[in-house]
Amino acid sequence: MGKLDIKVDENGYYGEFGGAYIPELLHPNIEELKSQYLKIIAQPDFQEEFKALLKDYVGRPTPLYLAKKLSEKYGAKIYLKREDLAHTGAHKINNAIGQALLAKRLGKKKIIAETGAGQHGVATATACALLGLDCVVFMGEKDIDRQRPNVERMRILGAEVRPASSGSKTLKDATNEAMRHWINNPNDTHYIIGSVVGPHPYPDMVTKFQAVISEEIMQQLQEQEGKNAPDYVVACVGGGSNAAGAFYHYLNNEKVKLVAVEAAGHGIDSGETAATTAKGSSGVLHGSKTLLMQSEDGQVTEPYSISAGLDYPGIGPLHAYLYASKRAQFEYVTDDEAMQACVELSKLEGIIPAVETGHALAALNNLKFEKGEVVVLNLSGRGDKDLQTYINYGNY
Amino acid sequence: METINMADMQNRIENVFQDKNKEKLTIYFTAGYPRLNDTTTILQALDEADVDIIEIGIPYSDPLADGPTIQETSMKALANGMNIQKLFEQLKDLRTITQKPVFLMGYCNNVLKYGTEAFCQKCEEVGVDGLILPDMPMNEYQIQFKPYFEKYNLKNVFLITPKTSEERIRTIDDQNGGFIYMVSSSATTGGSWEDSPERLAYLQRIKSMNLTTPQMVGFGIADYSALQLVNQYTDGAIVGSAFLRNLNPENLQSSIKQFVENIRTPK
Numbered sequence: 067m068g069k070l071d072i073k074v075d076e077n078g079y080y081g082e083f084g085g086a087y088i089p090e091l092l093h094p095n096i097e098e099l100k101s102q103y104l105k106i107i108a109q110p111d112f113q114e115e116f117k118a119l120l121k122d123y124v125g126r127p128t129p130l131y132l133a134k135k136l137s138e139k140y141g142a143k144i145y146l147k148r149e150d151l152a153h154t155g156a157h158k159i160n161n162a163i164g165q166a167l168l169a170k171r172l173g174k175k176k177i178i179a180e181t182g183a184g185q186h187g188v189a190t191a192t193a194c195a196l197l198g199l200d201c202v203v204f205m206g207e208k209d210i211d212r213q214r215p216n217v218e219r220m221r222i223l224g225a226e227v228r229p230a231s232s233g234s235k236t237l238k239d240a241t242n243e244a245m246r247h248w249i250n251n252p253n254d255t256h257y258i259i260g261s262v263v264g265p266h267p268y269p270d271m272v273t274k275f276q277a278v279i280s281e282e283i284m285q286q287l288q289e290q291e292g293k294n295a296p297d298y299v300v301a302c303v304g305g306g307s308n309a310a311g312a313f314y315h316y317l318n319n320e321k322v323k324l325v326a327v328e329a330a331g332h333g334i335d336s337g338e339t340a341a342t343t344a345k346g347s348s349g350v351l352h353g354s355k356t357l358l359m360q361s362e363d364g365q366v367t368e369p370y371s372i373s374a375g376l377d378y379p380g381i382g383p384l385h386a387y388l389y390a391s392k393r394a395q396f397e398y399v400t401d402d403e404a405m406q407a408c409v410e411l412s413k414l415e416g417i418i419p420a421v422e423t424g425h426a427l428a429a430l431n432n433l434k435f436e437k438g439e440v441v442v443l444n445l446s447g448r449g450d451k452d453l454q455t456y457i458n459y460g461n462y
Numbered sequence: 463m464e465t466i467n468m469a470d471m472q473n474r475i476e477n478v479f480q481d482k483n484k485e486k487l488t489i490y491f492t493a494g495y496p497r498l499n500d501t502t503t504i505l506q507a508l509d510e511a512d513v514d515i516i517e518i519g520i521p522y523s524d525p526l527a528d529g530p531t532i533q534e535t536s537m538k539a540l541a542n543g544m545n546i547q548k549l550f551e552q553l554k555d556l557r558t559i560t561q562k563p564v565f566l567m568g569y570c571n572n573v574l575k576y577g578t579e580a581f582c583q584k585c586e587e588v589g590v591d592g593l594i595l596p597d598m599p600m601n602e603y604q605i606q607f608k609p610y611f612e613k614y615n616l617k618n619v620f621l622i623t624p625k626t627s628e629e630r631i632r633t634i635d636d637q638n639g640g641f642i643y644m645v646s647s648s649a650t651t652g653g654s655w656e657d658s659p660e661r662l663a664y665l666q667r668i669k670s671m672n673l674t675t676p677q678m679v680g681f682g683i684a685d686y687s688a689l690q691l692v693n694q695y696t697d698g699a700i701v702g703s704a705f706l707r708n709l710n711p712e713n714l715q716s717s718i719k720q721f722v723e724n725i726r727t728p729k
């Protein structure tokens with residue numbers, strides 16, 4: 067591997083992945099965002115407001131916790147980056163607040179978002195309540211039935227939850243519906259995408275808002291370990307935003323092994339999986355060229371995972387690039403393995419994680435550590451929202 | 463062989479736009495809807511009817527620019543078993559059925575997955591004149607697609623909207639496309655048509671630009687008055703959702719004949 071230089075280029079590409087494959091109807095909105103986002107993010111008053119909210123409202127920095135029993139079990143020093151302790155219970159709030167602040171500076175009064183499990187929807191509804199913005203969240207009809215508590219949370223926060231009844235009625239269709247709504251309401255509306263997916267500049271913008279995770283890890287490791295880089299960073303990948311945030315400041319440090327964990331569902335070859343890098347191929351999904359799961363004929367196929375947050379047929383273009391270039395190692399974890407790891411963490415460390423995060427935890431079994439190696443695992447969310455899934459699993 | 467085909471295509475498209483007095487009509491339909499094997503029947507009926515250009519939609523699982531009608535016909539067509547291989551098979555005798563210009567409309571992923579060159583080659587082979595890929599941006603066209611479009615004599619159709627800048631429209635006009643697809647308003651397909659002042663201003667503005675590429679207006683056109691209005695300012699109208707809503711599976715031919723007669727008749 068030569069000297070690493072992983073970053074988005076001016077056309078929004080990471081290697082061959084990325085770009086903005088959007089209908090002309092969205093061109094003005096995307097152009098506006100593309101020409102403004104870096105400038106706005108760099109403004110001192112933006113940074114000041116964003117950082118203050120992350121600190122006093124979200125509760126950052128989130129702790130970096132050395133999990134002693136987990137470390138003993140796996141024979142390495144395992145640190146948990148506690149995004150589960152962020153307000154609303156997951157990393158999603160970092161991006162929601164960042165984009166909501168940006169939307170205000172673009173003069174937008176209305177926010178739309180898509181959500182699968184409801185975590186990004188709740189985070190966006192929260193940011194909108196805080197900042198006085200109208201909020202409509204698109205959610206697949208199937209997911210509305212599966213994720214009632216989060217639907218009600220969004221409503222309590224003042225958001226409208228709009229059922230996406232097209233296609234397969236899940237996250238991918240909620241994303242389509244949000245984009246169509248944006249086409250029909252281009253002037254006063256900003257679309258807060260929930261992961262590092264979508265047309266350029268979304269993947270880069272969301273990565274930048276989530277990069278606070280690895281920025282904190284560097285400082286916290288320096289304090290606790292006397293060095294700012296671990297041997298491994300491990301994170302689960304749905305669209306890839308928590309992983310992008312946890313990897314960001316280490317992307318070009320080749321000594322740090324990056325491990326991205328996808329949901330294998332019932333098994334990679336079961337036909338019921340969300341393991342995009344294992345089963346997908348190159349194509350265009352939601353406005354960017356990336357890896358996605360599709361039929362021979364180029365129709366997007368429906369993924370499957372026990373965890374709604376990983377149940378997405380693609381991954382962000384950054385991750386497609388990390389996979390293709392072998393910069394990151396990809397691991398696949400089944401429903402059962404993830405649930406076992408969730409229960410294990412609950413019993414060992416007294417932390418009930420989100421089922422998404424359970425996938426990252428289970429991947430520890432697939433890695434061979436040298437004694438004394440330092441591992442940072444991004445604990446992307448807490449398990450409150452998944453109580454019913456735990457109950458259905460039953461094995462605790 | 464190749465040059466003959468190219469000349470045919472040039473003629474097919476140019477012939478349509480030669481007669482400036484006639485109101486021109488493009489009809490869109492989704493391949494594989496209402497039934498898998500209706501494609502050639504619909505093509506025959508459109509050939510017999512007073513229709514100038516035919517647009518065949520490739521059904522796609524995630525049609526971002528389309529409203530409810532085309533989403534539904536696409537889902538139905540996919541459920542019927544439609545796919546690109548089948549479509550090309552159904553189109554193998556296209557040029558014995560009709561001499562009207564035929565464009566395929568689909569999304570980038572359909573083409574990329576098939577292989578851009580293989581797709582373009584197949585289009586030329588069956589006699590397709592051009593492609594409309596609403597999610598293909600201009601810069602990607604120039605880099606990835608244009609060489610193959612040119613090699614296989616396919617015209618590309620770019621979309622413009624009321625918000626597209628004059629500079630961008632001029633660039634699109636320079637691309638030697640089959641026509642410019644003027645999206646009637648900032649909306650997905652199948653919405654309603656109102657003769658708003660903004661809409662008139664848009665039509666007037668584009669007319670006054672004196673573009674060299676013909677323009678056709680689509681999205682939401684459903685009756686004679688809209689057809690007639692856009693023909694005053696541009697080179698024609700494109701009708702999709704309204705056509706699909708009026709298809710009668712029990713009697714395709716007569717429902718198509720009737721629809722085209724209706725939309726061509728002043729009320």
Ligand SMILES: Cc1ncc(COP(=O)(O)O)c(C=O)c1O
Nearest residue numbers: 304305306307308375422446447
């Ligand atoms: C707790 C948690 N982790 C991970 C994810 C997956 O998203 P991403 O890959 O963008 O981090 C989600 C998505 O809802 C989530 O709620």
